[in-house]
Amino acid sequence: MSEAMEPGKARTDEIDFRELDRIIEDDFNNDKENLIMILQAIQRHFNYLPRPALEYLAVKIGIPASQIYGVATFYSTFSLQARGRHIISVCTGTACHVRGGERVHERVEELLSISDNQTTADKRFTLESVRCIGCCSLGPVVKINEDTHGRISSDEIQKILDQYV
Template sequence: MTNVSEIRKKTKLIVKKYSGDKSALIAVLQDIQEAFNYLPKDALATAAKALGIPVSRVYEVATFYTAFSLKPRGEHVVKICMGTACHVRGAAAIQDKMERTLCIKPGETTPDRKFSLETVNCVGACALGPVVVINTEYHGQMTMAKVDKIIGKLKEGGAQS
């Protein structure tokens, strides 16, 4: 776990990269999330101070955009595409299956912090539908059987296929 002083230090460096430009708030938050895999509260407070923006406004932006998470996310972020093409090709069944397999709902993280489940409104890879994106890897033509296979592999700690 990253400690508070490290979070503050890293956040200040990120803000510095944008020369403290207030309009860069979203980019700053994106960088913070990339650094910590989520938006730690201390980072938001530090960024607010360094940018000269009220914390309430930073919090508003951080909770408005779905790309941001205020909770620590798992080692593997599983995103199920909910685009129209995936929907008509059965994304809902894949989602149900994924929820059953991981025992969590979208927006949640497994207790062992191994997996986070998210839904995303179209990843723009409709030819592969239904699609699941795990970390940065696209898994196309998903089936329930494939869910077992892929998650099983990741649980063992193996590399993604």
């Protein structure tokens, strides 16, 4: 496995620093109070938070990299690992839980042979769980990328996954 393929490590020469500058300076004014939103923007761009980008950010807005690491690991949205092409978010809110969300979650794990916060070997899917997306009437709910699939039972999951290549 080349270094670039290793999860969590992007080679420095692959980081588009001009894009980073644009995010940090133009969109967020070099302001460290905007740290969380800057990180969200970086993650939108790279699909995760590459380490060189965070190190660059630390120098740029003048806070220690350790503090950025602290923030990036505290909030569940952020991922320091490269993620798959499709993000599966299984809702684990209470309404989904009592309607069998846990069984749906287990079934996804079984079908893809991964558990939470892991990515399939072919980089097709990353599995995450999310705490309630507020679509409780449709529970149990699974969100794949921006699509919400509601009222699903465990035997329908394969069919749904097949839609994402």
